[in-house]
Amino acid sequence: MTTTETRSSRAPLSPDASPPRTPPVAARPVPLRRVYRFELTKLVSQWRTRIMLIACCVGPGLFVAVVSQQTTLPTDTVFGRWLLATGWAGALVVLGFCCSWVLPLATSLVAGDVFAAEDRLGTWRHLLMAVRSPRRVFVAKSLASLTVIVAVLAALGLSATVGGLLAVGNHPLVGLDGHALGTGDAARTVLLAWLSVLAPTLAFAGVGLLGSVVLGRSPMGLLVPALLAVVLGLVEVLPLPEALRLALPTNTLLAWRGLFTAPAQTGPLLISVAVSLTWAVAATLLAYAVFVRRDFTDLAYDGAGRRALGVALPLVGLVAATAGVIAVATPATGTGVTQDKLEGSLATSFAHLYQLQSAELHRPGYTVSQLGAGADCDKGGSLVEDEGPGNDWRCVVTWHVPGSQTQATAVYQLDVTADGRYVADGDGPQEVNGYFVVHTPTGDAPNPLWQLDGIVDLLKPSSKG
Template identity: 65%
Template sequence: MTATAVAASVPVARGYRFELVKLWSQRRVRLLLLTCWAGPALFVAAVSQQSTLPVDTLFGRWMHATGWAGPLVTLGFAGTWALPLLTSVVAGDVFAAEDRLGTWRHLLLAVRSPRRIFAAKVLASLTVIMLLVAGLAAGSTAGGLLTVGNHPLVGLDGHPLAPADAAGTVLLAWICVLAPTLALAAIGLLGSVALGRSPMGLLLPVLVALGLQLAQMMPLPVPVRVALPGYAFIAWNGLFTSPAQLGPLLIGITVSLVWAVTAAGLAYRIFLRRDFTDQAYDGAGRRALTSGLLPLAGVLVVTIAVIVPVTGGPSSGIEQDKVQRSVATAFAHLYRLQTEQLHRPAVTEVQLDTSAACTRGGGRLEPQGPGNDWRCVVSWHLPGVPAAGSATYQLDLTPDGRFMADGDGPKEVNGYFLVRTPAGDAPNPLWQFDGTVALLPTVPKG
């Protein structure tokens, strides 16, 4: 027999407050809130004072230069590990806790409406998750600004962002990752409802996030890559190019929201159909497969079919001309930064007329797709100098379009990590730099 709502049921607002109090009473939730608000500030402040920086992380090499790099390094870590764990602890346990404690009958007698119980628990868990995300963003920003200062940030194509622009873009990047966080939270709710007291419900968001990370590391076709709900954890990188690469980001956000609504709807449906009088209830069993997993798999298939015309077909999205444009653009911007460091005469990107010739595998492999065997020779011109300058870079290009360019000479341009300036030695912006290749079809400038 399934419990049904009767007259004089408790309003959602009262149930929401009650669920918030229950969550706050849990020591682990209070510890997580404290950690998310204080931990990132201490982490960013400590790393920014070190002589070695996390250069393998996006914007990690700029943590000595600006306080706005800290929240972006934290954002990269949060999307990989912290946010899946937080959604598991909060959303993945909000329903299962009642099964473990055997309190469903008492809760139903108090509230008298399964629908309002579901709404209150969902709203309370999302409130806590949003507070945790806000703590990560605010704490890391405060740590960076207080330790390093409010200085310009260098984007992923080498262009400088003024402090005000950096602040707005960093905030927007954190807002964008709320969509995949909601998707993981909804998956956690689904696991908590469908699997009952089973620990698999608690682990489901972490396992899903791990699977999505492994998938992004594989050479998947672009339609499959951007159709995964975790892609927005990566696509915010496009905000830090000029012009911004908004296409992949908007697709990633839309896909994440579709998954969030679908998973939450499935959890709601399973919750209303369960038998609350069964004290031995231990999850939906095989029904969890048909009611949860299969519909989400169907969403993935439909999403891929819809995205294929937009992404230009089942390719990796990494092509020679895109790589060459990205490397040349970043080099031109960073060359101007180096020129300013050395107090040389100012030069514009138009005057430099920078170009890049990139090959893969020493010219033996087709110049497309990810790999650490890309090699680019960058050429540029200086006003009044007849001979063109050239510099060589080795590229490590990942399947999601991110690359790290490692300078391979000449020494006075990119062959050493320091440059001698009138004020003393300074980090050489052309020695190593990060960049991103737009995976969706682009139209060349001009």
């Protein structure tokens, strides 16, 4: 058969026929790991993020090294009076400062601006066309912010610890009940304290994401975590009911101190960590709900500021619901600062520090049971109820002098804060709790019984009533 015959044998095409069409292929979203890597690169490439990370790596260690060489120590800070005695105290001093200022500011700079930056630059359409999934954009940005924030926290803790150990040395740490923590126990407890503040940091990060999504390009979104930290910090100073105090996400920034007593006061810490994580999840879910409902085709979008109050109400309701659950499930009543708790805490601290003083003065050592220390505290005289924070507490400590039948006494003036921390200032006799210098293996130090820090367990049931 010829070629001409072959062609003529084929059926002619209809004039209305069209060539077959290839079925359309749905565009697939970009894998999450690629979007996450892209968002993390954008965050790290910002000059303020790099400066913040460098400052966190260098600043704490340099601060501890410089302060530990001074004669005047930050005694108003927890563990500040032990900066010259052990390097572990430096890590805890930095932790206390970071809980008040650094961590809220870090979350503001990172999570508080991660969505608002796209609004200011007008790059939402390009980003969504490239990724093709608003949900993956939200998850990637949230994970990238979390990565940077965790890196900031790790850099702060590592720098402060290394700086303290290099400047002062790896020596035992005196806890908030006067007992000595060996170097191994001190290392584990300090690490656990730094890990515990990750929970409230995540809560601030969640609030930062929410502010960045709701307020859009407004600079107020950048300040939401920092403003929340300032407001709640002022609230924490007030003599709140303990159930309400534990319902605030910032309480974990103070509850880590309970780890440095024997036994550790883990109850308030565990409750505070759970509350902080609940806040982190709730704020992030609210931010997600607002983000996925946004109209990205509106070029004049300037945030959902009108709905800001409606978005904040669930968080307020969360505080109320959490406080109710804590009040029912725990023995928390009133402020938690009572006479019997102060007496027990002060007597225990005095007995432990009396042992430390005896060792530093090369006197015979005695056990806590041999000393049999006790305390009798009064607040503001007979006309004031012996309960609640204040700087008008006066306590008389008594103990048995080993080897004799006599009982010695020492007077302390106490300043008790609303979070259960107190500073006891020795008021005589001079040879017991007055100011004098003691020669120790790490250098000259003030009499350990002169001024002492302590903490009471606010959740512990009171033995009175």
